[in-house]
Amino acid sequence: MVERIEKKILITGAAGMLGKALISRFNDRFCVIALDLNPVKENNSSIVFCPADICNLDALNGIFHKYRPEIVIHAAAYTDVDGCENKTELAYRINGQGTQNIACLCKQIKAKLIYTSTDYVFDGSKGGAYREDDPPNPLNVYGRSKLEGEKAVARTIAEYLIVRTSWLFGAGGKNFVDTIIDKAGKGEQLKVVNDQIGSPTHTESLAQAIEKLIGHIFQKNKRNAYGIYHITNSGTCSWFEFAREIIDLSKTKAQILPLSSAEFARPAQRPAISILDNSRYNEIIGHSLCSWQEALKQYIVKEKGSLR
Numbered sequence: 482m483v484e485r486i487e488k489k490i491l492i493t494g495a496a497g498m499l500g501k502a503l504i505s506r507f508n509d510r511f512c513v514i515a516l517d518l519n520p521v522k523e524n525n526s527s528i529v530f531c532p533a534d535i536c537n538l539d540a541l542n543g544i545f546h547k548y549r550p551e552i553v554i555h556a557a558a559y560t561d562v563d564g565c566e567n568k569t570e571l572a573y574r575i576n577g578q579g580t581q582n583i584a585c586l587c588k589q590i591k592a593k594l595i596y597t598s599t600d601y602v603f604d605g606s607k608g609g610a611y612r613e614d615d616p617p618n619p620l621n622v623y624g625r626s627k628l629e630g631e632k633a634v635a636r637t638i639a640e641y642l643i644v645r646t647s648w649l650f651g652a653g654g655k656n657f658v659d660t661i662i663d664k665a666g667k668g669e670q671l672k673v674v675n676d677q678i679g680s681p682t683h684t685e686s687l688a689q690a691i692e693k694l695i696g697h698i699f700q701k702n703k704r705n706a707y708g709i710y711h712i713t714n715s716g717t718c719s720w721f722e723f724a725r726e727i728i729d730l731s732k733t734k735a736q737i738l739p740l741s742s743a744e745f746a747r748p749a750q751r752p753a754i755s756i757l758d759n760s761r762y763n764e765i766i767g768h769s770l771c772s773w774q775e776a777l778k779q780y781i782v783k784e785k786g787s788l789r
């Protein structure tokens with residue numbers, strides 16, 4: 482039986498793709514407070530559901546002071562990368578000011594904060610894997626607004642972890658894996674960019690990694706281990722290679738063609754190479770996350786029930 486720790490953990494973005502994986506990871510071990518615009522209630526669950534907008538400081542204030550969580554994982558965000566380009570003000574309000582609100586309240590109630598951020602804070606021009614201390618230079622509004630959130634966390638609170646991750650896929654959210662399987666299932670011909678390189682990451686792998694960081698750093702109070710971490714599944718690929726693996730692993734048959742970013746114009750520019758160097762996490766925890774191919778296999782078997 483899993484030992485239940487009566488610590489309270491508040492998860493923002495609880496109805497989102499990562500939020501759902503975090504809730505199922507922490508529900509056994511912590512008292513979970515799930516915050517989102519519209520958190521989905523589960524019957525017979527001990528989770529406390531709090532509908533709230535992270536931009537509404539008064540509403541947040543009431544929740545933080547009522548429940549006084551020891552740890553906050555802030556995963557709520559405006560995540561539509563292309564949508565951010567013409568909803569700039571909304572992107573900065575949610576990803577910047579909303580994160581500032583969360584950080585201020587964590588400071589007030591002395592909660593430790595984990596903020597999830599993105600590989601899109603980098604411009605991709607390094608040509609190799611980015612370390613935590615490489616200078617960010619986002620190419621799009623989403624990346625700039627998430628970087629605003631990072632700065633708000635770092636200037637407001639001392640006990641924080643910023644976890645940058647990339648190319649998330651997982652249950653209960655709009656993601657690339659499901660899109661490819663759906664389109665392939667309809668017999669559509671797929672065209673996917675082959676000149677953007679990164680690391681696909683399963684939300685369950687990331688939730689497990691965050692749990693390990695909490696155990697190693699917060700529960701043992703290793704203050705010198707606070708700061709930024711890059712955490713992704715191991716290995717790298719292009720979106721085209723990722724799509725080809727999805728088609729190979731799922732029982733779909735589809736024709737897939739490589740495309741350049743220039744041929745597939747989108748409102749938001751993306752970095753060409755946004756690989757995140759995971760060494761800091763790997764050294765602290767003692768091992769790396771499994772490969773993205775292995776994580777993808779697990780996801781397809783669990784969610785789609787089949788493998789070729």
Ligand SMILES: NC(=O)c1ccc[n+]([C@@H]2O[C@H](COP(=O)([O-])OP(=O)(O)OC[C@H]3O[C@@H](n4cnc5c(N)ncnc54)[C@H](OP(=O)(O)O)[C@@H]3O)[C@@H](O)[C@H]2O)c1
Nearest residue numbers: 494496497498499518534535557558560598599646648649
């Ligand atoms: N997805 C990726 O590939 C990726 C890559 C790198 C980093 N990240 C980061 O990882 C985190 C989780 O991403 P995700 O893919 O799980 O995102 P997601 O599925 O879009 O979930 C985000 C959740 O936040 C909620 N939300 C948005 N605005 C809010 C507000 N003002 N107040 C309260 N809740 C609000 C959303 O509600 P609505 O849906 O109702 O708006 C949604 O339920 C984010 O910080 C993201 O920036 C994601």
